[in-house]
Amino acid sequence: MAVMITGECISCGTCIDVCPVMAIVDDSDNPVGDVYYVKPEKCIECVNHAPKPQCADNCPTEGAIVWDMPYTEAFNDYYVLGHEEGRYQIREHKSKGLMSPAVKAMPYVESLEMRAREAHANVSE
Numbered sequence: 001m002a003v004m005i006t007g008e009c010i011s012c013g014t015c016i017d018v019c020p021v022m023a024i025v026d027d028s029d030n031p032v033g034d035v036y037y038v039k040p041e042k043c044i045e046c047v048n049h050a051p052k053p054q055c056a057d058n059c060p061t062e063g064a065i066v067w068d069m070p071y072t073e074a075f076n077d078y079y080v081l082g083h084e085e086g087r088y089q090i091r092e093h094k095s096k097g098l099m100s101p102a103v104k105a106m107p108y109v110e111s112l113e114m115r116a117r118e119a120h121a122n123v124s125e
């Protein structure tokens with residue numbers, strides 16, 4: 001990921017329209033819950049698209065979009081475990097298999113302190 005949508009989400013639909021890479025699905029398509037959902041294997045944290053994550057910048061709800069770990073090889077186990085435990089549903093590719101960070105890493109905001117990610121801090125702060 002990337003960023004993560006929490007239970008604070010009010011399903012207003014704003015974020016889905018501003019994501020540059022179509023990484024967000026609505027509550028009816030969320031594979032793991034009943035609010036909006038960010039696909040970690042698609043989210044690029046808006047790197048090279050905008051100065052800050054556009055979903056969070058446009059979200060009206062405090063605490064609805066929080067930081068998650070970088071989608072990089074160093075966090076492969078974290079995401080694979082999350083997938084197995086049902087927190088994520090990472091896409092399965094026909095030949096490559098699970099599109100985990102080890103198979104395809106994504107850009108992330110390198111300047112962000114890791115403790116903000118570990119604490120799932122609000123993205124908009």
Ligand code: SF4
Binds near residue numbers: 002020021022053055
């Ligand atoms: S941070 Fe950017 S790329 Fe990631 S879900 Fe939000 S809008 Fe999409």
Ligand code: SF4
Binds near residue numbers: 014
């Ligand atoms: S903009 Fe915020 S409140 Fe609205 S659907 Fe997205 S995460 Fe939920």
